[in-house]
Amino acid sequence: MKLITAIVKPFKLDDVKTALKDAGVAGMTVTEVQGFGRQAGHTEVYRGAEYTIDFVPKVRIEVLADVMDAERIADAIADAARTGKIGDGKIWISDVDRIVRIRTGELDADAL
Amino acid sequence: MKLITAIVKPFKLDDVKTALKDAGVAGMTVTEVQGFGRQAGHTEVYRGAEYTIDFVPKVRIEVLADVMDAERIADAIADAARTGKIGDGKIWISDVDRIVRIRTGELDADAL
Amino acid sequence: MKLITAIVKPFKLDDVKTALKDAGVAGMTVTEVQGFGRQAGHTEVYRGAEYTIDFVPKVRIEVLADVMDAERIADAIADAARTGKIGDGKIWISDVDRIVRIRTGELDADAL
Amino acid sequence: MDAGNTAWVLTATALVLFMTPGLALFYGGMVRGKNVLGMLMQNLMAMGLMAVVWAVVAFSLAFGDAGNGGFIGNFEFAFLHDVGPELIDQEFLGFLTIPFVVFAGFQMTFAIITPALITGATADRLRFPAYMVFIGVWLVLVYSPIAHMVFGGGWLADLGALDFAGGAVVHMNAGAAALALVLLVGRRKGYPETPMPPHSLPLTVLGAGILWFGWAGFNAGSALAADGIAAQALMNTFLAASAAMLGWLVVERIKDGRATTLGGASGAVAGLVAITPCAGFVGGMAPIYIGLIAGAVCYLALGLKKSFGFDDSLDVVAVHLVGGLVGALLLGFFADASINAAVADEGVFLGGGGRLLWYQVVASAVTIAYSFVVSYAIGAVINATMGLRVDDAAEDEGLDLSQHAETAYAD
Amino acid sequence: MDAGNTAWVLTATALVLFMTPGLALFYGGMVRGKNVLGMLMQNLMAMGLMAVVWAVVAFSLAFGDAGNGGFIGNFEFAFLHDVGPELIDQEFLGFLTIPFVVFAGFQMTFAIITPALITGATADRLRFPAYMVFIGVWLVLVYSPIAHMVFGGGWLADLGALDFAGGAVVHMNAGAAALALVLLVGRRKGYPETPMPPHSLPLTVLGAGILWFGWAGFNAGSALAADGIAAQALMNTFLAASAAMLGWLVVERIKDGRATTLGGASGAVAGLVAITPCAGFVGGMAPIYIGLIAGAVCYLALGLKKSFGFDDSLDVVAVHLVGGLVGALLLGFFADASINAAVADEGVFLGGGGRLLWYQVVASAVTIAYSFVVSYAIGAVINATMGLRVDDAAEDEGLDLSQHAETAYAD
């Protein structure tokens, strides 16, 4: 089984969700994160003191999937999340030994 | 080494923590996340505008463990987190090359 | 490709960021998490009721890297995050099949 | 009609009105984040519904036929009949030098906050419709009679019991009703094993600040004039709040090892409660002594719910029932005729003997018993018919979503 | 000079001043977290800039040459000339028993909050410098003339239209200007597809509480004395707010299935708006009827923006324009000479026939038309020259960062 993890811009979450639904994905898990990379952060000023904030808000999306679906899902996320501007984020795919659905104890593909 | 990741219902966190302690697990890391899946979200109303929120609050639990403990720990989590109702969540196990305890530099099993 | 994940003390985040920059790392993703482990939590009191909070705030840092850089990066993080006191956290390295840069579709090392 | 007195009672009315949003925040900060709107909304609804019920009938039942020495008023002022911008021409109320309508308005703000006080006890588990019915009926059957007996020249006033601004009418009354409801609805799911810490103490401190501010109107406004008694009541109010904060924190520090922010805010409120019956009847250092005692005793009264196993979630019994009782009884010791000529029997410490203290005991007992019994009865009927408590799933989800389809905080 | 009246107007001035921070929070809680400082700052800026413009020229344009039956005042009080601690010696304003400077101050607080009301409509997308220019010009060209026509003894007052505390001058005026601006700046990015739920309803409830409290000063202060009319206005204000909350929630419950916290707070504000023109002119149960109607109608008016496709983000049109209009027209039915001798023609329900109602229609139409047209013109000029709206990137980033280089919340 595979785990697809994507870091995307927060306002793209809805588009990604729709794309995943269209790709037949039944579930995902989302986390608010802070990203650091090429995309510039911003500057804040408080009573004359200027702070540079390097981190940019992002969301992290995790999707468990069958081996043969993983590439397709990654592509779907990439297409939905792309704006073409710096900071669109990354997607990575990694191996999972086993997946369990807690409710039923079903395993792997059945657990999705 | 293995990494066990579980997505469970927030109010089950305490039970899972107890079960892990009982299973001899010394540590874990917990993240607040939003889950999307079979479990329905909810509807909110603001001045006549109705919004459907698909996401459901969940917690993500990560436990690093020795290869031979992984299954047992996953089972312990599953047992503790199960309510039998839709939305109980998923557990997955994946491979880890190496674990380091930052404080001492100990590796792998010694780092736990 | 490799994914280096580190759980560190929040006030060490800045030092780790600097160390990573020095190590030539171009990006990372950071999540606020709660850690449970050897480090004691704390006690709160509300109108005579005492609560023990086991969890300790931590940050989780993820860095995608080339296979050959992974160890070096893990070491850099460990050095920067170390205080020598209990609770300094863990670092682990795991395998990644593929990395995609969403903006360009570049893969693996080119995606970093 | 006196413009100075009117100016002050107008101000005081606005101040007391402001207390209910303050209370909403005070309580709202203490509940979990999934229940904060439920709490705010119950308090808002008290502002909405109680005002209308007051205008329709409750004011008249409280202050109609004022001075009859009886148990309840009549319907003479129902639907605000004869309640207008002129002075009222009636024997008992004839002392008023302010437009009658602002007297009705000032008293209305008391009728709003009293049921609102109860909401702290039953936090996180009341069905909203049942709550509305409860407070609507309660105002008429519980609040109006007690207000009449004490403030409206009813039999407790005739007896000689003193209650300057509502130690009995407001605080013991709300506290006893809270206890009754808590026994009916039972404990929150997970109480006491699961910690349920306050979700926003800054909101609670803000609420306490607003209450403290508004209480100036509550107590000093109860003089119904801008005179020396109002001035004394104001000073007493502030001194008691301060001293009670210290009293609470000292005991907390000794027992728990820390002086907490929630303790500071709670102690101040306990002092404000305790000084309420005494505000215009005592002077000098008495408010400080009353405050110190009330702060310490109310802190200790937090233990009651543990001992007796009920879940008075935000400690309405410890703060309002016990605090109100402490104030009412201490008035029996500190009442001072040199401050207010209305003090016919001075307190024990002023050489007046135990007579006033006895009246205070009687009035307190009557108030608590009446309120507890009738509140319990109203609650039981509602519970049997429409159900007081949300179901398990709704309680897990929180009142905000289950009762109001809202979440308090978003990005 | 009367100390009692002065005491009350001093208090009322402070209360109305406090409404603008309250409004800031009421609105600020409703926007997304990345725009809350933008909202707060626009309201703060109204407090900063409007006061200075008022002192320099706007007060004089509103109340100079008072009683001239015309369209605008003059420059006699520009730069606060002759505005001091003494009584004013002028025919039309001669009824005042308070220092002239506090009259100017009291009216100033109205001039601050009126443009601030507009900010809810254009939330999340105005450029800060453009906003400043807009309100600065608007106060002089829109607010002052309308205030003069209605409050300053101008032609609408002469006509016989009544507006106790600003149903036209404040609410319809702000509502019409809001509509004009909204048409000019267009919708928020993503509206209406993307949900933009309130980021902190507790802030909104707090803001509503402050508004409710401050409105005591707004309406009862408009009596400019601590008399029976002030007392009646206070009671009416509170009753209307309560009743409107109920009216709104009943309709909301029926249409949406839930009574919401935001609905409760909004309903109360709608009632406060509607009672504003009526406050010192009606009595008895009238405020309750006015409130009930206003709450229900304003809730229904939320649908306007859907029907007509404009993005009045926080419903300034539904609450202020419609609410103010409902109040102004209902005054034509409920005005009562027994409450206030200034009521020359009583309302329809008091047997006065339709004359007052007709004046109310005229005054409302004139106010709305004048405000809409001139506001649109001012906005259009600013839009063409400096641009009213932030660019796309700034809107995505949020006003807090893009306009003020700040974030509202941190660890």
Added chain:
Amino acid sequence: MDAGNTAWVLTATALVLFMTPGLALFYGGMVRGKNVLGMLMQNLMAMGLMAVVWAVVAFSLAFGDAGNGGFIGNFEFAFLHDVGPELIDQEFLGFLTIPFVVFAGFQMTFAIITPALITGATADRLRFPAYMVFIGVWLVLVYSPIAHMVFGGGWLADLGALDFAGGAVVHMNAGAAALALVLLVGRRKGYPETPMPPHSLPLTVLGAGILWFGWAGFNAGSALAADGIAAQALMNTFLAASAAMLGWLVVERIKDGRATTLGGASGAVAGLVAITPCAGFVGGMAPIYIGLIAGAVCYLALGLKKSFGFDDSLDVVAVHLVGGLVGALLLGFFADASINAAVADEGVFLGGGGRLLWYQVVASAVTIAYSFVVSYAIGAVINATMGLRVDDAAEDEGLDLSQHAETAYAD
């Protein structure tokens, strides 16, 4: 006794009392989330402890033997002896037309907020017990003497220096004490390298709103009557706050490129501080000029801590010491006998020459020097005995947990 005057001073007392919770939120929003309760609690404790110390002895030391032209009062009013609902029969205080107890109460609210102002400077690092001891001693040794010298008919009053509502007694005094403490406790860990942005600017704006509102009582209440001087003071207060917001923001915009929300709120407070000594002594456009100057100068004074390397965390020196000084000195230019007959020497701009300005310089210098030296001494003794500062681990953990075993926010 005058009911109108009493009504106003009652109101003003409540308003000033409300300022301390406002200040708590103003400061509390600016600190990091782990220290907010520490900040709120220090302010709450000022409300608790200062009131009791005031009643016991500090009031008497400030206003006992009033008019003696000396340095300090006596013990005649200790334990509130003779402080009651009647008029006071004393030569210097004989002008009062209000119950003496409300005068004591009004002044008490000043004695509460003054030490509370200091807490902004030492944010995030004071031990709570040490703080309590400090303010307790400070009130007696620093506040009471300065209040006596200036307000109580002491030698600075006799000299001819003017201070309408506490530019010296409250603001320069608190600012100088803040500087002394900051030098003693040192900088926060990580300052200035680590950014420590405000954790909740909406709380700060709310706090500023409450302060602005309460300042109406602070300044206009200091007239101790509801008269033309009070009215003028109210107007001046509001105009100065508004103008100072503009002054601050203009300079901020030029220097930092942005007008910030924190800047808007801070500027308004700076204006309120600066107008405090002038409020009842100036008129016309003077408050606007004073505000504009104060806003700009206080913004520039933020640089002092950078230049001199001290960590005055929330800028108490820049806002209160500098703001108070700017106001006191500008009074030497703008004081106007036509506004207030108590102005014996008019300001430079009114043709009074430099005499008043000289008195203002002397009074300011004496206040600052006295407060700085004695505050430093008290702080040094406490530091040497019990320690002023929390240890490193406690500072990392934050005051909320380390001092009060609480966290401000939870789910």
